[in-house]
Amino acid sequence: MKIFEALANTPDRRDIRDAIRSICDRFDDSYWAEKDRTHTFPFEFATAIAEGGWLGIAMPEEYGGAGLGVTEASIMMQEIGRSAGVFAACSAIHINIFGLHSIVRHGTERQKQDWLPDIISGKSRACFGVTEPDAGLDTSKIKTRAVRDGDHYVVRGQKIWTSTAQQADKVVLLARTTPVEDCAKPTDGLSLFYADLDLSTVEIREIPKMGRHAVNSNQVFYDGLVIPASCRIGEEGKGFRYILDSLNPERILNAAEAIGIGRRALEKAVAYAGERVVFGRKIGQNQSIQHPLAENWSELYAADLMTLHAAELYDAGEPCGAQANAAKYLAADAGFKACDRAIRTHGGMGYAAEYHVERYFREMMAIQLAPVSREMILCHIAERELGLPKSY
Numbered sequence: 001m002k003i004f005e006a007l008a009n010t011p012d013r014r015d016i017r018d019a020i021r022s023i024c025d026r027f028d029d030s031y032w033a034e035k036d037r038t039h040t041f042p043f044e045f046a047t048a049i050a051e052g053g054w055l056g057i058a059m060p061e062e063y064g065g066a067g068l069g070v071t072e073a074s075i076m077m078q079e080i081g082r083s084a085g086v087f088a089a090c091s092a093i094h095i096n097i098f099g100l101h102s103i104v105r106h107g108t109e110r111q112k113q114d115w116l117p118d119i120i121s122g123k124s125r126a127c128f129g130v131t132e133p134d135a136g137l138d139t140s141k142i143k144t145r146a147v148r149d150g151d152h153y154v155v156r157g158q159k160i161w162t163s164t165a166q167q168a169d170k171v172v173l174l175a176r177t178t179p180v181e182d183c184a185k186p187t188d189g190l191s192l193f194y195a196d197l198d199l200s201t202v203e204i205r206e207i208p209k210m211g212r213h214a215v216n217s218n219q220v221f222y223d224g225l226v227i228p229a230s231c232r233i234g235e236e237g238k239g240f241r242y243i244l245d246s247l248n249p250e251r252i253l254n255a256a257e258a259i260g261i262g263r264r265a266l267e268k269a270v271a272y273a274g275e276r277v278v279f280g281r282k283i284g285q286n287q288s289i290q291h292p293l294a295e296n297w298s299e300l301y302a303a304d305l306m307t308l309h310a311a312e313l314y315d316a317g318e319p320c321g322a323q324a325n326a327a328k329y330l331a332a333d334a335g336f337k338a339c340d341r342a343i344r345t346h347g348g349m350g351y352a353a354e355y356h357v358e359r360y361f362r363e364m365m366a367i368q369l370a371p372v373s374r375e376m377i378l379c380h381i382a383e384r385e386l387g388l389p390k391s392y
């Protein structure tokens with residue numbers, strides 16, 4: 001099958017792809033199926049990526065990173081998405097890649113020296129605590145409170161969907177420090193922290209879910225977590241703005257992951273279509289099998305080009321909100337359709353765990369829902385690019 005790789009469009013970028021591919025190839029479908037079946041975190045894979053020095057791909061060199069851009073990080077995440085680990089593999093390390101961007105941009109020198117090297121080496125694991133049950137996509141409505149008491153804050157509240165909380169020793173936590181009624185805007189008064197996940201005041205409960213079982217998502221209850229004021233990132237009350245800073249690279253990386261997963265599903269479907277014989281001929285000889293796969297290829301390629309465009313704009317310091325959102329939208333849809341079609345191409349065997357495409361499908365679904373939904377992306381583009389009234 002002819003592959004497209006818009007992102008890996010220079011020799012240096014192809015070197016990154018090849019190096020990541022050789023690590024990923026050590027962890028095959030049976031490794032990931034077992035992790036999924038037993039709900040076990042893929043430590044071996046995460047360690048292999050860390051030992052290769054890849055967690056710091058987009059982190060500043062002075063703290064041990066490679067200082068490369070979101071384009072290079074996207075190549076890496078697309079390749080990990082294309083591996084047998086699909087979204088679970090991406091999620092096991094995703095936060096290390098750009099999740100601490102707010103510290104890079106707004107942290108003090110001391111904070112960067114204290115925190116970034118451990119994340120880059122893989123010694124420390126962080127999770128991301130933003131979503132709350134009663135706020136949903138309207139982040140300004142979060143209720144978790146961080147109340148200042150001398151030189152520290154005390155946190156009480158509940159987060160939901162915090163992924164990898166069971167392995168993390170740190171949390172990037174968004175909490176309200178000023179009651180919303182005392183703020184000029186609802187998005188004011190939120191502060192961002194990088195805190196120890198102290199299990200004496202934090203309770204973690206896994207959420208049973210559809211897929212990506214190798215990487216847990218959790219309800220997290222904060223009941224008096226003490227955070228030193230020195231662990232607040234940037235100014236008090238500006239946490240929402242700091243989160244917004246990293247939204248575009250986050251969208252671009254999600255897009256790259258979705259394209260990778262879609263490519264893997266497509267490759268499996270093409271292989272099966274080329275070997276399965278029914279009615280005396282290969283099923284891939286039938287146009288009704290071929291055309292949807294050709295459609296998947298076209299859509300994934302287009303999404304890859306959009307992702308490359310968004311990534312290069314971001315790395316050049318240009319505005320890229322619309323492109324990053326459109327890339328995420330197109331890639332998540334293209335990846336989802338490719339996973340769906342991979343199951344159909346396999347017929348009944350697509351539903352069997354043995355062929356793995358049902359696992360890819362279950363994992364791919366999450367990228368359409370999170371961290372931002374299709375609907376909210378379209379709302380954003382309608383408002384910002386088309387000039388239509390804000391609808392939310």
Ligand SMILES: Cc1cc2nc3c(=O)[nH]c(=O)nc-3n(C[C@H](O)[C@H](O)[C@H](O)COP(=O)(O)OP(=O)(O)OC[C@H]3O[C@@H](n4cnc5c(N)ncnc54)[C@H](O)[C@@H]3O)c2cc1C
Nearest residue numbers: 128129130131136137161162163366370371373375376392
């Ligand atoms: C596998 C997985 C991992 C996750 N990991 C993390 C994590 O590590 N940390 C974290 O903080 N969060 C995490 N999340 C949470 C994720 O970011 C949220 O689920 C997502 O932001 C959507 O929020 P919600 O589920 O509350 O949906 P809701 O806000 O309840 O929305 C429900 C539906 O209504 C639609 N909708 C709502 N309002 C509007 C509107 N005005 N116009 C049009 N449509 C609208 C939405 O698009 C969506 O389809 C994870 C989620 C999943 C599924």
